[in-house]
Amino acid sequence: MLVRRVRVTPGGQHDAPARQLLHAALRVPEVGILLALVVAVAVFALVNPSFVAWANIESNVRTIAFIGIVGVGQAMLIIAGEFDLSVGSVAALGAVVAAVLMSDHGLPIPLAVVVAVALGITVGLVNGLLTVKVGLPALIVTLGMLFAARGLSYVISGGTEVYPLPDGVKTLSDRVLGLPMAIWVFAAIAIVADLVMRRSGFGRRLYAVGGNREAAQLAGIRADRIKLAAFMLTGGLAALAGVLVMAQLGSGDPQIGMNWELAVIAAVVVGGISLRGGVGSIAGALLGVLFLQVVSSGLVVSGVEATLQPVAVGTVMIAALGLDQVRHRRYGG
Amino acid sequence: MWEQDRGRWPRRLTLLSVAAALVALTATGCGSSDDSGDSASTGTQSAASTTASGEKDCSIEGKKIQFVAPLKSNPTMQVMAAGFEQRAEELGFDGTVLMSDDADPQKILALGQQAMTQGSDGMVIPPYDAALYPFIKQASDQGIPIITTHSSVPDSEDLGMKQDIHPDPAQYGAEAARAIGEQIGGRGTVAVTQGGFNPIENAAAESFAAAMKEQYPDVKVLKSQEEGFEPAAAISKAVSVLQSDDTIAAAYSTTGGGPKTWAGAADQAKRDLTIIGMDYTRPNLDLVRSGKVYAVVAQPIYEEHADAVDALKAVICGEEVEAEVSAESPLVTQDNVEEYFDLLDRTGT
Numbered sequence: 025m026l027v028r029r030v031r032v033t034p035g036g037q038h039d040a041p042a043r044q045l046l047h048a049a050l051r052v053p054e055v056g057i058l059l060a061l062v063v064a065v066a067v068f069a070l071v072n073p074s075f076v077a078w079a080n081i082e083s084n085v086r087t088i089a090f091i092g093i094v095g096v097g098q099a100m101l102i103i104a105g106e107f108d109l110s111v112g113s114v115a116a117l118g119a120v121v122a123a124v125l126m127s128d129h130g131l132p133i134p135l136a137v138v139v140a141v142a143l144g145i146t147v148g149l150v151n152g153l154l155t156v157k158v159g160l161p162a163l164i165v166t167l168g169m170l171f172a173a174r175g176l177s178y179v180i181s182g183g184t185e186v187y188p189l190p191d192g193v194k195t196l197s198d199r200v201l202g203l204p205m206a207i208w209v210f211a212a213i214a215i216v217a218d219l220v221m222r223r224s225g226f227g228r229r230l231y232a233v234g235g236n237r238e239a240a241q242l243a244g245i246r247a248d249r250i251k252l253a254a255f256m257l258t259g260g261l262a263a264l265a266g267v268l269v270m271a272q273l274g275s276g277d278p279q280i281g282m283n284w285e286l287a288v289i290a291a292v293v294v295g296g297i298s299l300r301g302g303v304g305s306i307a308g309a310l311l312g313v314l315f316l317q318v319v320s321s322g323l324v325v326s327g328v329e330a331t332l333q334p335v336a337v338g339t340v341m342i343a344a345l346g347l348d349q350v351r352h353r354r355y356g357g
Numbered sequence: 358m359w360e361q362d363r364g365r366w367p368r369r370l371t372l373l374s375v376a377a378a379l380v381a382l383t384a385t386g387c388g389s390s391d392d393s394g395d396s397a398s399t400g401t402q403s404a405a406s407t408t409a410s411g412e413k414d415c416s417i418e419g420k421k422i423q424f425v426a427p428l429k430s431n432p433t434m435q436v437m438a439a440g441f442e443q444r445a446e447e448l449g450f451d452g453t454v455l456m457s458d459d460a461d462p463q464k465i466l467a468l469g470q471q472a473m474t475q476g477s478d479g480m481v482i483p484p485y486d487a488a489l490y491p492f493i494k495q496a497s498d499q500g501i502p503i504i505t506t507h508s509s510v511p512d513s514e515d516l517g518m519k520q521d522i523h524p525d526p527a528q529y530g531a532e533a534a535r536a537i538g539e540q541i542g543g544r545g546t547v548a549v550t551q552g553g554f555n556p557i558e559n560a561a562a563e564s565f566a567a568a569m570k571e572q573y574p575d576v577k578v579l580k581s582q583e584e585g586f587e588p589a590a591a592i593s594k595a596v597s598v599l600q601s602d603d604t605i606a607a608a609y610s611t612t613g614g615g616p617k618t619w620a621g622a623a624d625q626a627k628r629d630l631t632i633i634g635m636d637y638t639r640p641n642l643d644l645v646r647s648g649k650v651y652a653v654v655a656q657p658i659y660e661e662h663a664d665a666v667d668a669l670k671a672v673i674c675g676e677e678v679e680a681e682v683s684a685e686s687p688l689v690t691q692d693n694v695e696e697y698f699d700l701l702d703r704t705g706t
Contacts, residue, residue: 074600079626083596086625090589112587183428187640269589273617275640282587317593324597330582331554 050355053296054308056348061315064340068322075325082203086272088317089210090115091288092310093265094281096217097258099292099309103221104254105234105301108151109166111262111288113173115281118144118263120177123186123276126193133192141263147173148259152252170285177278186276196271206268213261218306230254235302291316294344315344415674420478421451422669424662425469427485429456433658437507439704440662441481448670462488469496479669481662483507490516502672504665507658509681520668522661522682526557529654529686530564530611533633536652536688537607538573540631545606546577548598550584550591550619552612561611577604584610584618595622607631607651616641620649637689637697645694652688659700660684 049055068075094111101108122140125131131139147169154165200208221227232240233247241247262281269280289299295312297304319340323333424441428434438454445452455472457464465482469492472480479502482493490510493503497517509523510516537547549565551558566578582598584591595618599605608619608630615634623630632650634641644650661684668678689697 072601074603077600080596080600083593083622083625087589087593184433185638185640187638188643273588273621275617277588279586279614280588282585283590284587321593321597324582324594325601327601330580333583 047355050351053352054305054311056351057295057308057311057315057344060344060347061311061318064315064318064322068318068326071322071326075322080321080325084314084317084321085207086204088310088313089204089206090265090269091284091291091317092210092313093213093268094258094262094284095288095292095309095313096213096306097254097261098288099295099297099304099306100217100221100230101251101254101258102289102292102297102299103234103301103304104230104251105237106155106162106251106254107166107289107299108148108162108255108258108262109285109289110147110151110169110173111258112281112284113170113177114144114147114259114262115266115269115284116177116278117147117173117180117266119266119270119280120181120186120276120278122267123189123270124180127186127189127276133190133196137196137264137267140267141260144263144266145256145260147263148256149252151259152255155255156248156251174278181276181278183278185278187274189270189274189276193271193274196268204272206272209264209268214306214310221306226250226253231302233301287316288313290341294341296348316341415670416449417478417670417673418449419451420673421453421476422479422481422666423453423455423472423477424481425455425465425472426483427457427460427462427465429454429458433706435706436700436704437483437658437662439706440659441666444663444666448666450666450670452666460485462486465489466492473499473501477501478673479504481506481665481669484510484516490514493518502669504668504672506661506665507656519672520665520678520680520682522665522668522684524656524661524686525683526561526611527564528683529656530561531568532686532688533561533609533652533654534565534568535572536690537609537631537633538569538576540651541576541606543573544575546579546602546604548579548595548602548605548608549581550595550598550608550610550612550615551581552584552586552610552614554581554583558611562609565609565611579605581611584612584615586612586614588614588617588621591618592621592625595619596626598622599626599628605630608633610634613638613641616644616650616653620644623649633688637701639698639701642689642694642697642701645689645691648691652690654686655689655697656686657684659704 065076074080094115098108098111118140121143122136125136125139126133151162151166151169154160155162196205198205221230229240229245229250232243232245233250237247266280270276273280291313292304292309293299293312294315295304295310296308316337319337320333323336328336422445424438426434426437434456438456442452442454453472455468457468466489469480469482473496477496480496481504482489484490484493484505485508493505493516497503503516503518505518505521507523510518510521541547547569549562551562562581569576569578579598579602582594584594591614595608599622605628610616610619610633612634613636616632617640619630619632619634623632633652633654634650635654635656637653637655641650641653645653664682664684671678
């Protein structure tokens with residue numbers, strides 16, 4: 025028998041099911057950024073319908089694929105209560121190292137990619153050890169690594185693009201089922217990461233450590249190891265993103281990943297991840313990445329003056345966060 | 358501006374011929390090769406004589422000159438150094454390249470002091486940082502002729518250098534406008550992007566728009582967008598620019614990443630564009646060779662530094678040289694792209 029549940033408000037009025045549904049939806053944390061995203065797409069499409077042209081959509085998705093891969097790692101790390109400012113430089117380092125190994129040293133492409141990702145993981149490990157074991161602030165450690173890794177990229181590449189790369193690299197940027205490889209890699213990583221965060225013990229430990237480290241340790245969670253793992257994951261994903269950009273460009277450019285660090289952190293925070301740790305989701309973080317990309321692209325397509333675009337991006341970002349706070353206070357979630 | 362440091366100057370300055378005429382007029386005395394051992398502070402001493410035919414016969418054998426610059430592993434800087442070194446060798450100078458690992462001006466100052474200590478008859482210095490100005494003034498005050506290259510020194514600075522050779526962004530911006538206007542038949546829309554809104558790129562973009570307006574009034578030039586220096590983000594922004602206007606027929610970028618940015622964007626948006634960007638790097642030259650990019654602007658980094666050596670010789674030989682020389686930056690198209698591959702091969706970059 026179908027039982028229809030109708031909520032009775034203190035005033036005695038019956039809430040309509042649609043209203044209940046709306047309230048339930050608004051309690052979902054990701055709904056705030058999703059609504060902001062829908063509004064942004066609608067506004068930009070109204071201003072210039074070509075904003076929703078396939079080429080623009082694909083370009084935006086391809087761009088967020090690179091930053092999104094980094095965003096997945098950064099989101100997990102921030103949920104664990106830390107953050108990494110070196111991701112953009114590690115992306116460049118991964119790209120340059122892979123490019124040099126395959127072009128100058130003749131390493132097979134898959135092996136070069138594996139070494140580059142392993143290097144990213146190692147950089148993450150160093151960040152993690154200095155932060156978690158030595159006790160240095162992540163801000164200082166990863167800021168230092170930002171400069172060191174970028175500098176190393178320039179040294180290894182001789183200050184210029186590593187070019188040409190072997191022809192086989194193009195397979196890393198080939199289209200599969202009509203979409204560039206990077207988008208599929210990003211989608212796979214995002215789905216796995218979301219499942220890990222929602223369903224696995226590792227995901228629960230990340231939330232526990234980020235939410236309250238002492239309580240997590242009392243509960244038997246080895247917080248240091250969890251944070252180290254998150255740092256390593258972030259480094260590895262950053263290097264992988266760099267390799268995918270390298271494949272798209274056909275050269276190992278030491279400028280890959282320039283300014284990604286703040287863009288990624290801003291995006292995941294807009295997507296509902298708290299910088300204090302313990303709160304947020306991969307889905308929300310990626311919606312944040314998509315939202316900022318949509319706004320950046322939409323401002324260009326709408327013909328907004330170039331010098332005003334950063335102002336607009338910043339304003340929209342703050343507005344989106346503000347709206348989400350209002351939603352959170354009124355409906356929870 | 359260092360990412361734009363690629364280019365060629367089709368002909369050397371005619372300094373030597375001008376200098377020869379001046380020599381004949383001023384009949385300045387010339388030192389012999391015997392005084393080459395005295396290398397310190399001899400820069401402005403006359404070392405020229407005139408042959409019976411009126412040609413300059415100035416011995417600079419053994420004169421010590423230095424190229425003091427940053428970023429020794431940077432290919433752009435290596436091309437600059439090659440221009441200096443090869444010309445110095447041709448002329449018989451004892452030329453030395455002193456380059457630092459990075460762009461820290463303090464290291465350049467240390468290298469400059471080292472050159473002065475070891476003895477210098479002249480120096481070529483790219484004044485890329487104002488922190489170098491006091492050293493240039495100090496060396497000039499001590500009688501060492503200095504030629505500054507590539508970056509212009511503000512008019513307000515009186516550093517005493519003999520010549521300032523640098524490319525002119527207004528010139529190559531206008532040249533790019535002429536080429537694009539011609540290629541698109543004087544109609545359509547042109548997108549413009551910059552790596553950043555710095556004075557040099559602003560000048561190039563503004564001169565492009567002004568020249569287009571003057572020569573091809575039916576061509577609409579969009580306001581410049583900042584593509585930045587991150588390649589993936591730059592391509593994405595260029596695709597957005599293309600989506601904003603379906604009449605865009607060409608794109609001009611004032612930065613070295615521009616050719617790759619616009620070639621990538623045209624590919625993603627499946628648009629046929631006439632593209633002009635900066636710098637003759639190998640990837641950019643390949644894009645020109647393949648036809649994906651119509652042309653790149655070639656800043657004359659090799660020639661600038663070869664000409665700087667010519668200017669040093671003229672000064673050492675007692676000639677007057679122009680205080681400021683604007684170096685022409687030609688376009689590299691499919692017609693002359695092989696010359697630039699040869700240049701890169703020759704300079705080992």
